[in-house]
């Protein structure tokens with residue numbers, strides 16, 4: 188079996204899940220991480236391979252930048268795919284069916300899917316300590332399934348999909364915390380999927396929180412809508428939502 192990992196993973200959890208599955212198959216694999224805008228400049232053409240696609244759920248949908256990458260830059264011949272959608276203990280909603288449709292338009296059948304609970308990018312108090320041992324056990328089962336014979340699966344979700352997250356109006360992006368004078372950690376710039384931080388261009392910011400997570404409290408999101416939304420998430424999304432496998 189030939190495996191190709193394709194991931195968009197600003198805070199690294201989706202990529203870690205994809206790697207866990209690929210390593211558990213004990214097969215060789217190629218890895219294409221298209222999180223960063225420089226990586227997304229290159230198109231990807233694959234053949235005779237099983238794609239392991241791992242992405243976060245954004246607003247119950249596929250992240251727009253990844254959907255556009257698949258539409259415009261992925262070509263595939265004689266491939267199938269499994270999809271791992273990681274989510275921050277709120278909801279998966281239509282992300283898996285949207286991914287199924289994006290792949291179907293490329294002639295790539297979906298032969299397994301999983302929604303895997305992870306820490307929410309906005310708050311370490313939502314989806315805390317996930318993925319945990321139970322989540323990783325499901326990823327192991329996915330690897331076993333990958334090594335066997337598979338047919339098409341149809342994950343749950345609605346068509347038409349729920350409305351995409353509206354663009355922030357006015358646009359906002361992370362700001363320096365009151366206690367910091369400058370961004371000392373250059374990694375903050377490097378992890379930004381769009382270059383928004385380096386250009387100080389809030390219209391490019393996708394609010395993925397990658398820079399905040401590695402900034403060691405130098406950066407914060409102080410936008411009132413974001414602060415409110417996060418408080419609400421922390422109040423309403425504490426009950427564990429289980430990860431689920433969809434296998435043929």
Ligand SMILES: Cc1cc2nc3c(=O)[nH]c(=O)nc-3n(C[C@H](O)[C@H](O)[C@H](O)COP(=O)(O)O)c2cc1C
Pocket residue numbers: 195196197198199200201202242243244245246247248273274275276277278279305306307308309393394395396
């Ligand atoms: C802009 C944005 C929107 C999100 N929307 C959802 C959502 O609708 N449901 C949910 O459960 N988690 C949501 N999350 C949380 C992520 O799906 C979750 O933290 C994911 O594991 C992050 O993946 P990554 O580490 O690969 O970036 C959202 C995160 C961001 C940044």
